[in-house]
Amino acid sequence: MCNCRVCGNSLEKFLDLGKMPLANGFLYEKDFSNEYFYNLAVGFCNDCSLVQLIEQPEPEKMFNENYPFFTSSSKFMVEHFRNMALDVISVYGSDPRIVVEIGSNDGSMLKVFKERGCEEIGIEPSKSAYTKALSNGIFTLNEFFNKETARVLWQEVGSADIIVSANVICHIADINSVFEGVSELLDEDGIFVFEEPYIGSILNKVSYDQIYDEHVFYFSATSVKKIAEKFGMSLFMVRKQNVHGGSLRYYICKDSRPTDFSLVSEKDFGINKFFEFADLVEKSKYTFKSLLEYLKDKGNSIVGYAATSKSTTILNYCGIDNSYIDCIYDTTKEKWNKFTPGTHIPVISYDRFKNDSPEYSVLFAWNHRNEILNKEKDYKGKFILPHPTARIL
Ligand code: TYD
Ligand code: ZN
Numbered sequence: 001m002c003n004c005r006v007c008g009n010s011l012e013k014f015l016d017l018g019k020m021p022l023a024n025g026f027l028y029e030k031d032f033s034n035e036y037f038y039n040l041a042v043g044f045c046n047d048c049s050l051v052q053l054i055e056q057p058e059p060e061k062m063f064n065e066n067y068p069f070f071t072s073s074s075k076f077m078v079e080h081f082r083n084m085a086l087d088v089i090s091v092y093g094s095d096p097r098i099v100v101e102i103g104s105n106d107g108s109m110l111k112v113f114k115e116r117g118c119e120e121i122g123i124e125p126s127k128s129a130y131t132k133a134l135s136n137g138i139f140t141l142n143e144f145f146n147k148e149t150a151r152v153l154w155q156e157v158g159s160a161d162i163i164v165s166a167n168v169i170c171h172i173a174d175i176n177s178v179f180e181g182v183s184e185l186l187d188e189d190g191i192f193v194f195e196e197p198y199i200g201s202i203l204n205k206v207s208y209d210q211i212y213d214e215h216v217f218y219f220s221a222t223s224v225k226k227i228a229e230k231f232g233m234s235l236f237m238v239r240k241q242n243v244h245g246g247s248l249r250y251y252i253c254k255d256s257r258p259t260d261f262s263l264v265s266e267k268d269f270g271i272n273k274f275f276e277f278a279d280l281v282e283k284s285k286y287t288f289k290s291l292l293e294y295l296k297d298k299g300n301s302i303v304g305y306a307a308t309s310k311s312t313t314i315l316n317y318c319g320i321d322n323s324y325i326d327c328i329y330d331t332t333k334e335k336w337n338k339f340t341p342g343t344h345i346p347v348i349s350y351d352r353f354k355n356d357s358p359e360y361s362v363l364f365a366w367n368h369r370n371e372i373l374n375k376e377k378d379y380k381g382k383f384i385l386p387h388p389t390a391r392i393l
Contacts, residue, residue: 002054004045005175005216006227011043013054014274015208015281017317021341022057023212023309024067028338035342036061040313042211042218044274048230050223051199051274056173057213067334068128071108076371078108080243081166085112088164088193091237091251096161100153100185102145102178102194103168105129107138113162114138121157123149146174150181159187165194167244170217175227183231183254192233192252200264201246203273206388207366208281208317209310210245222266224250238264245367280388285318288390292324295360303358304328305372305383306365307335307347314364314386315343322346325362329353360384360392 003010020040027035041054071077089096099113104122106129114120114137122140124130133140143149153160163182172178182192199218202210211218225235237251237260248264295302304311307330314320321343328340331350338347363383365372373383373393383393 002052002056004048004050005052005173006048006050006230007045009045009047011045011052011054012271013041013043014271015211015278016041017208017211017281017313019342020213020316021312022061023214023312023341025312025341026307026335026338026347027341029344032339032344037342038213040211040213040317044271045223046271048223048226049220049269050227051218051220053211053213053216056216067332068126069105070129070132071105072132077243080241081109082112084164084166084193084195084249085109085116087239087249088162088191089113089116091193092162092191098157098160099162099164100160102163102165103171104133104138104140107133107136107140109164109166110138110140111136118162119157121153121160145172145181146177147181147184150185154185159190160185161187161190163190163192167196167247169194170196170215170219173216175217179227179231179233182252183233186233186254188254190254193249194252195241195243195247195249197244198240198246198248200248200266200269203269203277205245206277206280206284207245207310208277208284209308209313209364209386212309212313214309219248219250220266220269221248221250221261221264222269224252228252237261240264243367284387284389288314288386289318289320291384291390291392292320292362296324300359301326302360302362302384303356304345305353305361305363306330306368307332307340308364310367311362311364312341312343315340315345319343320345326358328364329356329361354378357381362386363393 017040019037038057043054099118100121104124110120123145125144130142196219199220221238228235233252236257239249241247307328322345327346329350335347359381
């Protein structure tokens with residue numbers, strides 16, 4: 001059990017998804033008997049309003065199954081980060097000198113800053129992404145970002161005009177160290193801009209499958225404002241982004257800047273709202289299981305489309321194994337011939353999807369819905385969406 005990782009208060013639990021394996025713990029049959037489980041539950045801090053995991057798996061159990069992911073493999077994300085870099089430069093207001101990215105992956109976003117004449121510094125703990133970034137000519141350090149790395153960087157290159165990060169900070173349990181590092185490293189006139197999946201979108205879509213071991217925090221404007229203030233900075237703007245099922249981009253500075261929060265309203269994001277969400281999650285489970293049972297009783301074949309991290313939460317929470325879902329098709333070869341964590345559904349190569357042409361496919365990569373529906377225009381079967389309430393598309 002954990003207290004609030006920002007202020008140390010006890011967390012109020014509002015949702016318990018039960019016994020859960022690691023979201024990316026895809027495994028071979030020989031390892032079924034040694035599978036690791038923890039309890040997946042989320043709580044709310046009444047002080048800083050931050051939603052977070054109540055318990056995290058033991059660190060040595062995590063990150064042992066890292067599927068190499070490079071930003072540059074998704075054209076859509078490369079374009080998104082190009083726009084993010086240009087947006088950040090325009091909000092900064094003049095030509096930045098030094099730009100630091102926390103979790104810079106293969107350097108896809110820093111490349112844009114570099115093209116604009118900035119000195120780029122990537123901080124990337126994953127060895128494979130770091131190596132790729134170097135080969136792309138992007139200056140990168142193979143480190144975790146925390147207050148210590150921030151201090152060393154500040155001593156060596158001075159303060160940063162811009163610090164950016166995308167889909168990284170929600171993974172770092174020691175968030176105080178990240179914010180302390182940012183506040184030391186950031187220039188007095190600098191801006192710190194980061195984006196993460198938005199708890200407001202999770203609430204709206206009832207996309208409880210975005211909750212899993214690797215996502216420690218589920219941010220809101222209200223919580224980020226309080227965290228920034230704790231470290232002598234201020235949140236001056238937020239903007240919604242249409243990625244990862246709905247993200248929010250946070251703009252933080254040290255000096256004062258005109259504020260703009262017009263696009264989000266979080267007035268009702270108190271504990272009651274989160275209890276309501278927990279009820280909707282339970283309803284979603286009921287509708288999803290009932291739909292699969294109904295289709296199965298009628299003799300249909302049901303498969304999964306994409307063995308995402310999110311699918312681990314849905315399958316385990318709903319108790320769905322291969323008596324419901326025959327297999328899951330996925331494009332990541334490291335997952336092929338393995339089984340889904342906890343529920344042991346076979347994962348097979350996406351190449352077989354067209355030929356097999358299953359009658360129903362659960363769209364576990366629902367966040368890429370438009371791209372997938374476009375790609376599968378000729379698919380004769382039907383897609384199933386697991387939430388808010390399960391339905392056939
Ligand atoms: P994604 O929703 O990006 O992430 P997460 O695992 O964090 O929930 O999905 C990535 C996984 O989905 C990866 O294993 C590849 C697979 N996938 C497909 O098989 N086909 C697709 O069209 C897409 C978009 C993803
Ligand atoms: Zn707190």
